[in-house]
Amino acid sequence: MIQPVVPFRQFVLKVHSRCDLACDHCYVYQSADQSWRNRPMVMTEETAAWAAQRIGEHAKSHQLRHVRVVLHGGEPLLAGVARLNQIAAALRAALGDVSDLDLRIHTNGVLLDDAFCEMFAALDVQVGISIDGDRAANDRHRRYADGRSSYDSVVRAIGLLSADAYRHLYAGLLCTVDVRNDPLTVYESLVALRPPRVDFLLPHATWERPPYRPQGTPAAYADWLIAIFDRWAADGRPVGIRLFDSIIGMARGCGSLTEALGTAPSDLMVIETDGAYEQADSLKVAYEGAPATGFDVFRHSLDEAAGHPGVTARQQGIAGLCDTCRKCPVVETCGGGLYAHRYRSASGFANPSVYCADLMKLIKHVRGAAQPAPHAGPAGRPAHALAMTDLDQLSSGYGDGVTVTQLGQAQQSLMRALVAAVGQAAGDATWLGHHAQDLPAAWTLLERVDREQPPVVGDVLGHPYVRVWATRCLQRLQRGPVGDPRRAAALALDLGYLAEVAMAAAIRSGTGGVVMIPVRNGSVHLPTLGRLVLHRPGSERMARVTSGADGAVTVQLGQARWRAEAVSAGVPARPAGLVFEDTGTADWQPVRRLTAPGLSIALEDTDPYRDCYEWAAEPRLSGPLHGAWDQRFRDAWDLIRRDHGAYAPGMAAGLTTVMPLSAAAADREVSATARDAFGAVAAALPASPAVLALLLIHEFQHVKLGAVLDMYDLYDKTDTRLFGAPWREDPRPLEGLLQGTYAHVAVTDVWRIRRHHVSRPDAEGAARRFAHWRAHTASAIETLAGSGSLTPLGARFVDGMRQTVAPWLDEPVPNVAGSGLSGTGSP
Amino acid sequence: MNPSDDQVFDLPSRVADLRPVPLAEVRASAEGELEAILQRILPGQAASRVPIAAFNSSI
Numbered sequence: 001m002i003q004p005v006v007p008f009r010q011f012v013l014k015v016h017s018r019c020d021l022a023c024d025h026c027y028v029y030q031s032a033d034q035s036w037r038n039r040p041m042v043m044t045e046e047t048a049a050w051a052a053q054r055i056g057e058h059a060k061s062h063q064l065r066h067v068r069v070v071l072h073g074g075e076p077l078l079a080g081v082a083r084l085n086q087i088a089a090a091l092r093a094a095l096g097d098v099s100d101l102d103l104r105i106h107t108n109g110v111l112l113d114d115a116f117c118e119m120f121a122a123l124d125v126q127v128g129i130s131i132d133g134d135r136a137a138n139d140r141h142r143r144y145a146d147g148r149s150s151y152d153s154v155v156r157a158i159g160l161l162s163a164d165a166y167r168h169l170y171a172g173l174l175c176t177v178d179v180r181n182d183p184l185t186v187y188e189s190l191v192a193l194r195p196p197r198v199d200f201l202l203p204h205a206t207w208e209r210p211p212y213r214p215q216g217t218p219a220a221y222a223d224w225l226i227a228i229f230d231r232w233a234a235d236g237r238p239v240g241i242r243l244f245d246s247i248i249g250m251a252r253g254c255g256s257l258t259e260a261l262g263t264a265p266s267d268l269m270v271i272e273t274d275g276a277y278e279q280a281d282s283l284k285v286a287y288e289g290a291p292a293t294g295f296d297v298f299r300h301s302l303d304e305a306a307g308h309p310g311v312t313a314r315q316q317g318i319a320g321l322c323d324t325c326r327k328c329p330v331v332e333t334c335g336g337g338l339y340a341h342r343y344r345s346a347s348g349f350a351n352p353s354v355y356c357a358d359l360m361k362l363i364k365h366v367r368g369a370a371q372p373a374p375h376a377g378p379a380g381r382p383a384h385a386l387a388m389t390d391l392d393q394l395s396s397g398y399g400d401g402v403t404v405t406q407l408g409q410a411q412q413s414l415m416r417a418l419v420a421a422v423g424q425a426a427g428d429a430t431w432l433g434h435h436a437q438d439l440p441a442a443w444t445l446l447e448r449v450d451r452e453q454p455p456v457v458g459d460v461l462g463h464p465y466v467r468v469w470a471t472r473c474l475q476r477l478q479r480g481p482v483g484d485p486r487r488a489a490a491l492a493l494d495l496g497y498l499a500e501v502a503m504a505a506a507i508r509s510g511t512g513g514v515v516m517i518p519v520r521n522g523s524v525h526l527p528t529l530g531r532l533v534l535h536r537p538g539s540e541r542m543a544r545v546t547s548g549a550d551g552a553v554t555v556q557l558g559q560a561r562w563r564a565e566a567v568s569a570g571v572p573a574r575p576a577g578l579v580f581e582d583t584g585t586a587d588w589q590p591v592r593r594l595t596a597p598g599l600s601i602a603l604e605d606t607d608p609y610r611d612c613y614e615w616a617a618e619p620r621l622s623g624p625l626h627g628a629w630d631q632r633f634r635d636a637w638d639l640i641r642r643d644h645g646a647y648a649p650g651m652a653a654g655l656t657t658v659m660p661l662s663a664a665a666a667d668r669e670v671s672a673t674a675r676d677a678f679g680a681v682a683a684a685l686p687a688s689p690a691v692l693a694l695l696l697i698h699e700f701q702h703v704k705l706g707a708v709l710d711m712y713d714l715y716d717k718t719d720t721r722l723f724g725a726p727w728r729e730d731p732r733p734l735e736g737l738l739q740g741t742y743a744h745v746a747v748t749d750v751w752r753i754r755r756h757h758v759s760r761p762d763a764e765g766a767a768r769r770f771a772h773w774r775a776h777t778a779s780a781i782e783t784l785a786g787s788g789s790l791t792p793l794g795a796r797f798v799d800g801m802r803q804t805v806a807p808w809l810d811e812p813v814p815n816v817a818g819s820g821l822s823g824t825g826s827p
Numbered sequence: 828m829n830p831s832d833d834q835v836f837d838l839p840s841r842v843a844d845l846r847p848v849p850l851a852e853v854r855a856s857a858e859g860e861l862e863a864i865l866q867r868i869l870p871g872q873a874a875s876r877v878p879i880a881a882f883n884s885s886i
Contacts, residue, residue, distance in 0.1 A: 010882055027884075070885040106885035128886040172886040199886050242886065256880045264880045282883060338883060381848075381860055385839040413845040417864040420853035447851040457850065474869060710868055711840035793838075 006315045006788035007062035008302055010268040011055055011069045012281065015043045015087055017273045019075040021108050022145035025176060027204040028074065033284035033291065035272075042079050043273040048087040050297040051271045056094030058302040065718045067095055068102040071125070072281075074273075077111040081119050088123040104128060104171060108142070109157030110150055117166045126171040129158055131193070133175055133186030140178055158193050172197035172240075179212070179220045183227040191239055199242035199258065200225060202337075204285040207344035207354050222361035229366055247366040250333045254713075255792045261359075263335040264792055265315035269305060271297060277305040280314070282340040286349075290340075313349070314339050315788075317795055322350040330363045332796070384410035384711060391708070391793075395800025397745040398646045399704055401653035407707035408462070408654055411678045414710060415461040418470035419446075419501075425477040426495050435492030438516040438542065442499035445506055445513040453509040460505045463528045464657050464680035465609040469497045471676050472609070493518050497609070499545075500525050506547040507566050507578065516542040520608050524555055529578055530590035531606040532562060553578060562586055589620055594630050594658060596637035602657045603629055604680070610659050613672040613682045618660035628685060629660065635689030636696060643753050647697050647746065654679055654707075655700055671695040673702040694750050701743040714738065714794030715787070723783055726776035734789055738798075741780040745801050748773040752808055764814060771813045778805050841867055 017039040019029070028036055043051075059067050069091055071084065079087070088103060095101045105120070109129040120127060132138040135151045142150045161170040173195040175186065190198050202221055205211035213220050229244055246256040256262030259280070270278040270291065275298055278291040295305040305311065318326055321336045328334065336342055337353030344351050353359060386394075390403040399407075423443045426436055450457040460466070473494050482488040496518035504526045506513045517524055522537040524545065532555055544556040551566040564580040580588040592603045603626060604610055611617040621629065641648045656679035661670050663684050669691055671683035681699040686692045708714070715734045722731035725740050732740065751773060755766035784790065784798045843860035845853060853861060 012882055012885070068881070070882055072885060104885060174884070174886050197886055201883060242881070258883055259880045260883050262880055267880075268882055280882075381843045381845075381857065383839040384842045384844055385837045388838050391838060409844075409846065410840060410842045413842055414864055414868060416845040416848065416850060416853055417857075417861045418868075420850055421861060421865055423850075424854050447849070450850040454846075454849075458846070471869060474865070711842050712838070713841075 006265045006267055006306065006786060007064060008058060008267050008269045008306065009064055009067055009788075011051075011067070012072045012268065012270040013043065013048070013051060013069060013087065014039075014073060014270065014272045014281075015048075015071050015076045015084065016074040016078040017041055018078060019073060019108070020078060020110060020144070021075070021142060021150055023142045025141040025178075025203055027282060027285050031204065031284040032209075032287045033289060035284075035289065035292070036074070040273045042083060043087065043275075045083070045086050047273070047275040047297065048083075048090050050275060052087075052090040052094035054271075054297045054302050055091065056098055059095055059099040061303070063719075063721045064099045065720065066102065067099040068104065071103075071105040073107075075108055075111070076105050077107050077116060081115050084116070085119050085123070088119075088125055092123060102126070106130070106174070107157075108150065108154065110153040112157035112160060114160070117160060117169065120169050121166065125169065127161055127166075127169050128171040128174060129154065129161070130174045130176070131155075131158070131190070132178065133181055134189035137178065137181035137186050137189070140181065141176070155193070158195075162194055170196055172199070174199050174201060176201045176203055177221060177224060178203070179214065179217075179224045183224045184231055187228045187231055191235075195239055197240040197242060200228070202260070202341070202355050202358070204282055204338075204340060205354050206285055206341060207351060209285065210354055219357045219361045221355060221358040222365070225358075225362050226365050229362075229369070233369055244366055247333060247363055248370045250792065251367045251370060256333075256335070260338045261333060261335055262792055263317040263321075263332060263795065265317065265788060265795075266311065266339075267788055269302060269311075277302070277308075279308070279310050280339065282338060283310075285340050286343040287345070290343075317799070319799075322347075322352065324352050328352075328360070330360055332792070333363050333367070334359045384413060386711070391712075391797070392800055394704060394708060395797040396804045397701070397742070397749065397801060399650040401649040404650040404654040404704065407704065407711075408678070410711050411467075411707060412458050412462060415467060415470070418467060418474065419461060419498075422470050422473050422477075422495070422498065425474060426498070429477055429481075431481040432488065432492065432495075435488055436495065439495060439498060442496075442502045442515045445511075445515055446498070446502035448513070449502070449505040449509050449511045452511060453505075456509040457505050460501055460508065460528055462656070462679070463607070464659075464674075464677035465604070465607045465612070466497075466501060466527065467676045467678065468612045468674060469494065469609040473497075493520065496542075497525075497527070500527055503545050503547060504529050507553055510547075510549055510551055510566070512547055512549045514544065514546045517545050519543055519557065523606075524557075525606065525608055526578070527607055528591060528602070530588060532580065533587045533589055534560075535585050535587075560585065564588070592626050594633040596634040599637060599652050599655075601633075601655055604657045604659045610682075612674045612677065613659075613661065615661045615670050615672060615682070615684070617682075618662050618684070621660060625685070629658070632685065632689050632692050633658065636692035639689055639693040640697065643757055644693065644697060644750060646749075647700070650704065651696065651700050654703060655681065655696070657681070658683065658696075660685065669695060671699050673699045673706070675706050678703060678707055690754070694747065697746050697750055698743050701746045702739055705739055705742045708797075709735065712793055713791050714797050715791060716789040719787070719789040721787075721789075723787065726779050734784075734787060737780060738784060738794075741777060741784060741798075741801060744773055744777040744780070745804055748777050748805065748808060752811065755813075767813045770808075770811075774805060774808045778802075778809060781805060 017036045018041050104126040106128040131154045132142055138151045139149045173190055177200050203211055242257045246258050246261050250256055255264055268280055270281050272278055275296045277293045277295040281291055283290040293305055293308045325331050325336045337355055337359050341353040341355055342349045342351045386406055393399050393403055426439050476491050482491055499515040499517045503515050519537055519541055523531040523533045524543045525531045540558045546554045553564040555562045562580055564578040567577045577590055589606055593600050594603050605620050659680055659682040661682050661684040669686050681696055683695050719734055723737045725732045725737050751766050751770035755763050755770055758766055781802045845857055848857050
């Protein structure tokens with residue numbers, strides 16, 4: 001378990017503090033901070049070993065799957081092949097068993113030769129090179145101390161990296177902008193060098209030392225970059241340009257690719273040649289000593305350095321920006337620009353960037369030009385999307401009917417993909433042999449209904465347990481051939497659900513067809529409709545089920561036959577049903593409904609894949625028990641609409657199914673959701689409508705968030721760390737904590753409201769629970785926010801929860817003792 | 828939250844809209860989208876790391 005500090009994932013090792021060029025725009029030597037003068041020229045082997053050890057222990061303690069280290073300077077090649085080899089090898093050794101190490105070097109290139117390249121190839125070191133464009137542009141600043149041009153040397157180095165032997169090491173080119181250069185000439189010159197990626201850097205500047213601007217051009221840097229962007233877009237984006245890709249990516253909910261934009265917390269630490277930990281070295285432009293922390297690799301761990309106020313100041317997201325930035329329309333993308341560029345002596349870093357006007361103009365231009373494209377999926381097909389306002393609504397804990405309907409629409413696409421994948425995988429699995437012989441007919445029928453009445457298929461595939469089934473089948477099929485005949489038969493039984501789905505769709509749409517459906521535990525299942533329980537199923541394993549266009553349905557098993565008529569067929573919005581002839585040899589158990597004013601949902605107690613929760617599914621409910629569920633649901637829904645109306649529209653739009661669980665053990669209410677069962681909540685029948693209302697609200701939070709996570713990345717899925725959750729004894733993975741926190745925002749809200757709607761002594765109990773859950777939820781929100789593994793969108797989502805809960809922390813509550821509460825609590 | 832241009836911006840997901848694609852054609856005409864969706868939602872798939880906001884002075 002960890003404390004909520006943002007772990008460092010990027011390290012810059014200053015392996016040499018001097019340079020063989022004398023560029024007059026270099027922030028290392030030409031800035032306010034002149035600490036380089038007192039540093040050792042080259043990082044010693046001992047210092048490098050300490051640095052590698054510190055990075056390794058940090059990666060291990062924070063379970064970091066990926067770490068990036070950049071060998072930097074000064075000019076790092078001045079350290080020589082042997083020293084760089086030692087340093088790179090030390091890093092690989094320290095991180096080899098812990099993390100994937102992305103090892104890079106950034107150089108001016110003039111010393112690059114085969115010896116360096118061979119060593120980089122051996123240790124997998126990616127090489128980035130600085131060049132400012134064409135010869136004239138480059139030589140404006142990038143010269144030797146005696147004034148000689150560096151251009152030919154740099155181009156030669158890039159040529160070496162472009163050779164087949166080293167091409168895989170070529171990371172890209174960095175170009176510092178000078179608005180006196182012609183932007184398109186610079187762009188063309190860089191593209192001609194065939195880099196994998198380019199970035200354009202704004203020259204470091206502050207409000208104390210503003211950048212050069214031609215008179216009358218308040219956004220000269222934006223104008224310069226826009227000229228390149230337009231040409232780049234017209235060229236079909238022949239090379240990645242980090243600055244532009246970041247702006248476009250952030251408009252699509254991705255994170256920034258550069259610390260110069262966005263609101264992601266800083267996860268970068270610089271280690272100087274003398275072993276000192278320093279903050280981002282761009283801070284050198286602010287004032288003497290600005291990057292310093294006072295910590296070093298010999299005496300301090302990286303966790304200690306992480307607590308430095310200067311480090312944490314760059315991890316506050318939007319909350320850490322000045323008022324002007326927080327109110328800015330492009331703040332999510334800009335993030336205030338590079339931290340160093342905000343500096344003003346009177347107000348420190350609490351200012352907009354000195355490039356504020358440029359960033360605003362550039363971001364608006366790039367987003368405007370890129371806007372038509374973001375809706376395209378991988379092959380140019382439109383993608384499901386939410387308005388940012390809708391996502392904000394969800395992040396606050398709520399979400400209206402329109403928003404939840406949009407989540408459901410994305411689920412429909414997911415289901416089409418999953419079912420198509422099952423069809424394909426089953427068809428490809430020739431090793432299934434005769435076990436799969438009935439699948440083609442089932443698939444053909446499903447395709448036909450889909451062609452003729454797609455809404456009906458959409459409705460059947462929207463049944464929550466179809467995804468549970470499809471996921472299970474795909475996972476088994478992906479494991480390859482099954483040797484054990486019993487396991488093969490079990491898989492065949494699973495795949496037979498495809499026929500059940502197809503026939504259910506055929507019956508509901510009034511489409512004629514025939515399929516073979518497996519008999520499971522003596523029953524023939526028709527998902528969303530019900531099951532036919534056979535009194536004497538015999539030894540036949542497959543039932544022949546026929547649907548007619550006239551609504552007639554026949555189930556034949558051996559010589560036995562049962563007939564039924566479909567009602568409401570072809571009307572997907574209305575519950576369809578079957579009425580079987582009474583033969584005394586089978587019972588038709590239809591899926592029953594729970595109804596309340598304006599809402600009708602399925603009480604699912606027949607589906608073979610419904611038993612997918614932590615607690616066992618209740619067997620088929622008796623009539624009186626169904627009646628009890630129906631009454632309790634009606635009363636609970638009345639309570640939700642009356643007292644917790646903010647949740648009702650979303651639930652009405654997305655809650656389709658309640659699945660009864662076996663009665664709770666002890667005195668604890670039992671409820672659950674399954675990640676793959678969108679729209680369904682499982683619960684044991686609670687003692688009161690108030691408890692059922694609470695459970696439904698709680699669980700539907702999981703349903704909403706699961707659907708959001710299907711659409712968007714809110715956290716780094718490769719982060720496998722476990723985090724303490726205040727409501728559980730066992731630590732949770734990030735998604736588990738996120739899910740629990742989101743659910744408990746609503747739980748807290750329920751108790752917050754309920755304490756004003758019940759009389760004593762229940763009101764005191766409700767107040768106690770409100771106080772209990774708000775503290776736990778607020779604490780969990782901060783753990784999430786401090787995890788360092790949220791994407792920008794995830795950080796925004798968590799901030800939405802925080803903004804909902806924060807005012808509740810100020811609500812007065814009676815002086816209540818520690819509750820020792822567990823579960824979400826009964827009223 | 829402040830009302831901002833960022834907030835009214837639509838946020839496209841990684842899930843292609845396959846509703847108009849007939850089931851019979853999903854495999855053939857939307858293979859890329861299908862793979863992307865499976866990669867995204869099936870348990871146990873290799874997770875791709877969210878890109879880092881990289882150090883400005885290197886690439």
